[in-house]
Amino acid sequence: QQPVQSPQAVILREGEDAVINCSSSKALYSVHWYRQKHGEAPVFLMILLKGGEQKGHDKISASFNEKKQQSSLYLTASQLSYSGTYFCGLQGAQKLVFGQGTRLTINP
Amino acid sequence: SAVISQKPSRDICQRGTSLTIQCQVDSQVTMMFWYRQQPGQSLTLIATANQGSEATYESGFVIDKFPISRPNLTFSTLTVSNLSPEDSSIYLCSVGGADSPLHFGNGTRLTVT
16 A cells, blocks of 8 residues: 655745655564655665664654554755655565655755 | 666657566565556656565556566566557666665656657
8 A cells, every 4th residue: 555645745935844645554674764856766765674763864863653554755955956756665565666756855 | 775777867759668677676575566667757666676576566567667677686678569649757766765765766758750
């Protein structure tokens, strides 16, 4: 079953923060996050493998709340290079099912 | 991480014809995944290609329309048959997943006229 992402689109000014949520009606075992720029293939950002886990690099981090069946991606002090569409992916039965995506636009 | 070469990068095909997409990985992998991304949409898994066995298709995708070959552990092909304009999409092969990152080829942009 496809995870639900919110919001569907965000427009920010450079330096602002954003949060993208990913939720599922089924129990979550692991959550992947990817970013896709226009005309390019998706690029892996991070995986969270267990409840309570938090990860981050640079100014992008994520959390995984297995009880709430939800993961969130945090982008702080956004840069122009953060623009793109972000997808969460839920792992199940040896395959990854992606959310519908969140389009992030960063303006100067 | 795996390096994936996918070709063609794009093609324009006529209705009723077929297109075969090739995917080459620089290391041996057990499973390869084929995704479709329709314009402005998310990625939808078409099938999982396993070496030495039939591909496993997702609901809504059938072998007659999307035959897949997996002759060895580094190569796979996806054919999109009997093309219609609704098949216009980006097709991506990928490897990895589960507890490791999923890596994608650069995709094949198919336009059906």
